[in-house]
Amino acid sequence: MLYYSTNKQSPAATLEEAVVRGLAPDKGLYMPERIKTLPPAFYHNMGEMSFQEISFIVAEAFFGEDMEADILKNIVYDTLRFDVPLVRVHDSIYSLELFHGPTLAFKDVGARFMARLLGYFIRKEGRREVNVLVATSGDTGSAVANGFLDVEGIHVYVLYPKGKVSEIQEKQFTTLGKNITALEIDGTFDDCQALVKNAFMDEELNRKMALTSANSINVARFLPQAFYYFYAYAQLEKQDAAREVVICVPSGNFGNITAGLFAKRMGLPVKRFIAANNRNDIFYQYLRTGEYSPRPSVPTLANAMDVGAPSNFARVLDLYGGSHEAVCADISGAAYTDEQIRETLADVYRRHHYLLDPHGTCGYRALAEGLQAGETGVFLETAHPAKFIDRVEPIIGERVAIPDTLQRFMQGTKQSIPLPSDFVHFKRYLLNRR
Numbered sequence: 001m002l003y004y005s006t007n008k009q010s011p012a013a014t015l016e017e018a019v020v021r022g023l024a025p026d027k028g029l030y031m032p033e034r035i036k037t038l039p040p041a042f043y044h045n046m047g048e049m050s051f052q053e054i055s056f057i058v059a060e061a062f063f064g065e066d067m068e069a070d071i072l073k074n075i076v077y078d079t080l081r082f083d084v085p086l087v088r089v090h091d092s093i094y095s096l097e098l099f100h101g102p103t104l105a106f107k108d109v110g111a112r113f114m115a116r117l118l119g120y121f122i123r124k125e126g127r128r129e130v131n132v133l134v135a136t137s138g139d140t141g142s143a144v145a146n147g148f149l150d151v152e153g154i155h156v157y158v159l160y161p162k163g164k165v166s167e168i169q170e171k172q173f174t175t176l177g178k179n180i181t182a183l184e185i186d187g188t189f190d191d192c193q194a195l196v197k198n199a200f201m202d203e204e205l206n207r208k209m210a211l212t213s214a215n216s217i218n219v220a221r222f223l224p225q226a227f228y229y230f231y232a233y234a235q236l237e238k239q240d241a242a243r244e245v246v247i248c249v250p251s252g253n254f255g256n257i258t259a260g261l262f263a264k265r266m267g268l269p270v271k272r273f274i275a276a277n278n279r280n281d282i283f284y285q286y287l288r289t290g291e292y293s294p295r296p297s298v299p300t301l302a303n304a305m306d307v308g309a310p311s312n313f314a315r316v317l318d319l320y321g322g323s324h325e326a327v328c329a330d331i332s333g334a335a336y337t338d339e340q341i342r343e344t345l346a347d348v349y350r351r352h353h354y355l356l357d358p359h360g361t362c363g364y365r366a367l368a369e370g371l372q373a374g375e376t377g378v379f380l381e382t383a384h385p386a387k388f389i390d391r392v393e394p395i396i397g398e399r400v401a402i403p404d405t406l407q408r409f410m411q412g413t414k415q416s417i418p419l420p421s422d423f424v425h426f427k428r429y430l431l432n433r434r
Contacts (some may be wrong), residue, residue, distance in 0.1 A: 001065045003030040003219060006314040015029050015066040019114070020130065022213035029314050029422045035265045036061040047228065047237035052077050053083060054234055057229035061266060061310045062162065062223050063117075071120065074285055076227075079112040086235035086378065090355045093367055095381045096232045099357075104384035104405060105141035109227060114220040115147040115154070118212070122153040123195055128208065129432075131155045133199055134214040135192035137252060138165045138304035139383055142172030145180045156214070157354040157430075159183045159192040162418070164306070166386050168406055169386075175412025183429075187421030190297050190308050193253075198423045205427060216255025217311050225259035226266070232378050233268055241376050248274040248367045248379040250359040251283060252305035254312035256380065258354040261319055261330065273277045273331045276362040276379075276399045278302045281335035283310060288333075301338045301391055302358040304383070310375055328377065334366035341365075342395050349396045357385040357392070 002012040007028030007332055011022065018030040020415045038061060046054060063072055089095050092131045101108025121192030122130055132154055136146045141158040148156045160174045162184045174182040185192050198204050207335055216222040229247065236242035249257040257275055264270045277284045278300040288293045297308035320326040336344075344365045345356050356364055371377045387390045387400045393400050402410070419425055 002034055003115070005029070006031060006318045009069055009312065013036070015063060015219075017124075019118055019218065020121060020210070020212050022211070022218045023197065027197070027201060029217050029311065031315060031318055032062065032219070032223075035262060037265075037267045038265075039324060043269065048328050048394035049234060051231045052080050053228070054230050055080055055224075058227055059224070059265075062226075064249060068336065075113065075116040075120065079109065079116060079224070080227070081306075082108070083093055083111075084231060086232055087354075089348070089364070090352045092241070092371065092375065093164065093364070093377045094378070095360065095364070096228065096378050097381050097423075098228060098386040099381065101143075102405065103139070103142040103146050104387060105138050106225070106228075106380065106382040107144055108147065109159050110216070110221040110224045111147035111214060112226040114214055114218060115144075115151050117220045119151045121251060122123035127153060127395045129213055130154050130210045132212055132214045133159070133196045135189060135196045136165070136173070137161070137189035137306050138169045139387070140215060140304075141165070141182075142169055145173035145176055145182075148214070149180060150177055150178060153240045155179045155181070157183055158187050159189050159195055161192055162186050166190065166390065168305065168389065168390050168410065170412065171409045171412060172373035172406075174414045174416045175409060177415055182416040183426075184416040185421050186418065188297050188308075191307055193309070193311065193420040195421070195423060195426045199315045199427070199430065202427060209430065214257075215311070222255040222259050222312065223262065225256055226263040226287045227285070227347065228261045229263040229270070230268055233270070236376060236378070242269070244271050244317060244375040246272055246371060246375050247267065247372075247376045248276055248363045248377065250302065250305060250363045250380060250382055251277060252280070252307040252310065254283065254310040254316060257331070258312045258315045261316065264330070265319070271375065276366040277333065277335040278305045278341070278362060279335065279337060279363075280306055280308055281333075282308060283313065284333035284335040286313075287323075287328055287331065301341050301388075302362055305360055305362070329426065332370060334362070337361050341369045345392065345408065346395050353390070355385045355396070355400070356379065357383045357388055391424070406417040
């Protein structure tokens with residue numbers, strides 16, 4: 001299958017070219033030329049299938065034309081060595097717990113898949129080294145760093161905004177060493193993302209280094225996130241609760257909800273989506289007004305959603321042919337302040353004994369306020385609450401148990417390189433690293 005650029009100014013690329021490049025030469029994001037519809041029999045049998053079995057069938061629809069089935073199956077099964085259980089919170093509201101992977105965040109799925117796929121392409125082509133650049137507002141950095149750790153032929157540079165990720169999140173990617181380098185940028189997430197994009201556009205850097213991205217701008221990062229939407233529906237089917245399904249996605253850079261929209265195009269019976277924002281409500285304002293107006297992000301309790309210029313908005317527009325009306329037919333929105341997040345997180349814990357993280361809290365509240373009679377709601381609980389322990393504990397007034405996985409990270413020594421947010425310094429650093 002070929003992949004085209006959302007800017008329509010670059011030649012179509014193969015899967016390997018799209019994955020290795022990350023961003024198209026015309027600065028657009030790659031999209032598959034076709035989205036295959038899965039047969040009705042697949043949906044009838046989903047309730048009896050495992051997460052890995054379901055995901056392999058979905059992966060074949062995306063990547064089966066470009067890879068041998070046994071290689072793709074090994075990548076999928078090795079990626080998904082953990083579960084993503086669907087837990088009923090109360091009434092018809094369910095939490096899809098995406099924090100059971102190695103770094104306790106939803107991005108473990110896409111990051112681990114991409115690491116294995118990129119490693120396969122490097123071995124296949126006999127490349128010496130590929131340099132992965134990734135900007136993070138929190139969980140992307142840890143998921144990518146751990147997904148690519150010790151993968152031969154790949155060096156990862158994680159760019160993160162100084163003082164704007166939680167201590168636990170920071171420790172998850174600054175303590176690894178080996179082929180992982182953490183760059184502490186004196187700026188915002190948007191500054192980090194701009195540095196990565198500018199690096200891809202710089203002719204000298206690309207001439208001297210093989211660069212790619214592991215942010216959700218990369219097709220190998222965001223497409224595998226469709227896997228767990230299918231599995232969520234399968235778990236509802238098993239509980240005889242798959243009726244009028246509404247899925248709410250805490251949204252920052254919009255890769256996650258875009259993967260859900262792809263699943264819907266493939267035939268997944270989702271009635272509609274809700275995109276839940278924090279105070280960085282650029283997409284919510286677009287839904288209300290039809291105007292897309294990026295602006296500098298502001299720090300919030302739900303820091304992984306602190307994005308002022310969501311990259312994957314270009315994919316959403318492309319998917320719907322640029323029609324605001326068509327986007328609004330499938331997606332509604334909501335946005336919440338820090339005070340509303342605190343209030344909801346405490347209330348759900350007190351009344352329903354379910355502990356949310358700040359991002360999942362936005363998703364839960366949007367469902368609780370927007371679910372209609374007869375609908376079943378699923379929100380994505382995107383990270384373990386312990387990753388935000390310094391924010392969650394004061395809200396609930398209790399200690400939060402830290403899983404052993406996180407405790408091991410906390411015992412490590414931080415290794416990071418401070419850099420200003422201007423591209424000149426970043427480029428000089430990369431060139432001197434060669």
